């Protein structure tokens with residue numbers, strides 16, 4: 001069974017369109033899922049939600065989705081410095097002011113977690129679990145440098161056994177590790193990558209009786225179209241440069257700690 005996974009679109013409609021074109025060009029997919037954070041940071045939250053809804057793509061609630069849906073006081077994001085914090089608040093306020101009631105309701109209906117049994121639920125076999133952050137909160141960041149013990153605890157908490165796959169997003173940096181036979185897959189970001197590659201990212205996940213394969217794929221999209229739309233909106237212009245550089249701020253932030261300096 002082959003699955004197409006993507007995460008953290010963040011209201012970037014051209015990036016979403018490119019990812020969905022890649023998905024629709026395939027005829028070998030058992031399922032297409034998103035891993036949350038459909039809104040925030042770019043000017044098309046309603047359009048992204050409508051596109052996902054009309055395509056019938058299931059997925060989980062990211063921190064941005066659930067805080068917008070519940071009118072929470074902030075987006076549950078982490079900031080690396082006061083400037084980034086101020087920008088993040090602007091994005092959250094803009095998004096809350098621009099999402100329709102329908103979008104908010106729809107975001108509120110997203111499940112926290114999805115479990116898939118690729119070989120069938122009628123027999124014991126691997127499970128694919130989708131969450132946004134970790135199994136407890138969609139605000140927890142699962143970075144690649146998490147210890148084996150942290151990943152083991154996650155697997156135990158989720159109920160994952162050898163061969164199972166736990167997928168999450170939230171950090172916007174794709175990675176794949178295997179600990180005690182359990183696969184941990186960070187699906188990166190479709191609409192706001194932070195690994196220095198501005199192209200939209202998605203994951204092809206193959207789970208068969210003989211094993212599991214994970215492929216990270218990047219696809220070009222019209223980054224400038226999104227950047228222009230950000231500049232023309234009341235969203236901070238910094239977000240345009242952020243997309244152009246794949247999350248490498250043009251002015252490096254001296255206080256940022258490597259690997260921990262992300263927000264969202």
Ligand SMILES: [Fe+2]
Pocket residue numbers: 008010037062170171172264
């Ligand atoms: Fe995100």
